[in-house]
Amino acid sequence: MTDGRGSSLLRSVHGFHVCERTRHPGPISAHPLHWRETSLLAPGPGQLLLEVVACGVCRSNLHMIEGDWAADGVPAINPIIPGHEVTGRVAALGEGVTGFALGDPVGVQPLWWTCEECEYCTSGREYLCHQRVITGEHVHGGYGQYMVATAAHTYPIPAGLDLIDAAPLFCPGITAFGVVDKLDVGPGDTVAVFGLGGVGHMAVQFALLTGADVVAVGRTKEHLVVARELGATRTVDSTDPAALEQIADSADAVLTFADSDAVTAQALRTLKWGGTLVTAVPLNLPSFPFNQGQVIKASILGNREQMRTVLQLAAEGKVRTVTERFAMSEAATALELLAQGKLRSRAVLHN
Missing domain, CATH: 3.90.180.10 (Medium-chain alcohol dehydrogenases, catalytic domain)
Known part of the structure; x- marks a missing residue:
């Protein structure tokens, strides 16, 4: 050699x-x-x-x-x-x-x-x-x-x-960047991040760099703490139905990193009409209401x-x-x- x-x-x-x-x-x-x-x-x-x-x-x-x-x-x-x-x-x-x-x-x-x-x-x-x-x-x-x-x-x-x-x-870094790079958001917009583990904690940071407000949504206390430490505008406990209801129809864009049908349903409920969901995990959609004008994009690396x-x-x-x-x-x-x-x-x- x-x-x-x-x-x-x-x-x-x-x-x-x-x-x-x-x-x-x-x-x-x-x-x-x-x-x-x-x-x-x-x-x-x-x-x-x-x-x-x-x-x-x-x-x-x-x-x-x-x-x-x-x-x-x-x-x-x-x-x-x-x-x-x-x-x-x-x-x-x-x-x-x-x-x-x-x-x-x-x-x-x-x-x-x-x-x-x-x-x-x-x-x-x-x-x-x-x-x-x-x-x-x-x-x-x-x-x-x-x-x-x-x-x-x-x-x-x-x-x-x-x-x-x-x-x-x-x-996590390149995956999260690739997801956020598919968005057209900036100051005045809201991005919600679902799934705050390895990829999600990077997505919070890249989304913040756009100037948008970032709502970090997760079920693990430590993940929510990390999101706050990284500057998330708001954190939401996904096991709290009342907290989820407060952010319904509020996000211009939603990012999903949790391979869970329940999380997908929460993410879509959070997404505004006309908003964009970008996913780095598989999605199962029992229905998708076309009349809300929402867009779904997939992202890999x-x-x-x-x-x-x-x-x-x-x-x-x-x-x-x-x-x-x-x-x-x-x-x-x-x-x-x-x-x-x-x-x-x-x-x-x-x-």
Whole structure:
């Protein structure tokens, strides 16, 4: 393995530890994860080897580990190393890679590879590429000491950003930005955010940057506290029918990040006639009254330019992640707390 200039790298590394989902998925409480040592892979053409610093813990990791998506072919390989919001430092460069140097701080998001040729890739919508490869679902991810990444989908991290706190920028950050970027709102408008976990707490901040008033709606006390700390104009306990009634038909835009039919119904009741709902989760709609002139949009991640904008906004101190840190060896613990709804915001594993 070389750095492209002929010097040998990582001579002392014979193997490294990774956390894999076993071939037999099950509830996280049944311990479907295990640690093992594996051989260090050299990056191929157009790839980088990263020494992982941190990896955020996403609910989609939990779905995959517990086998919820097995019928849809996820994960694509088995066993697999989960994790798709990764930060680290460049440890080796594959053939043809330019623009990176050894030791550079970088990050990788769920979009690991795209074809670069289809109508979506050539129009700034690479997240819709039909051949897209997802980090930690189709290829090994960041629950380990090293990870191979595609250079075209690896992002330099601005100086000054903490690499552990920066990890969630690569999934909650870009997802939330992509959702808010689909809105046309500003001062005088009201945006309601439903679901205040990892993605929702970032959406509150991006919505505030538009100048709109932001109403944060959630059922977890700690999530509401975080939303207030981040500047939400108002917080609403979604378990309180009277509080929900007070915001009915009040929001020019509603953002949803909770995969729940009950939350979807609450969100639509909050949305004004003629308003826009943007969702980053599946929706089930038993009915949709066309005569109210409302618009529903779906959003997934964001493009490369948007990802760079997210990183710049974080570097400028305009948005921040709220994280709970766990050693990489505590992956199962972090996932169990996520499953139990006991995380304040986003868990991040670190080496």
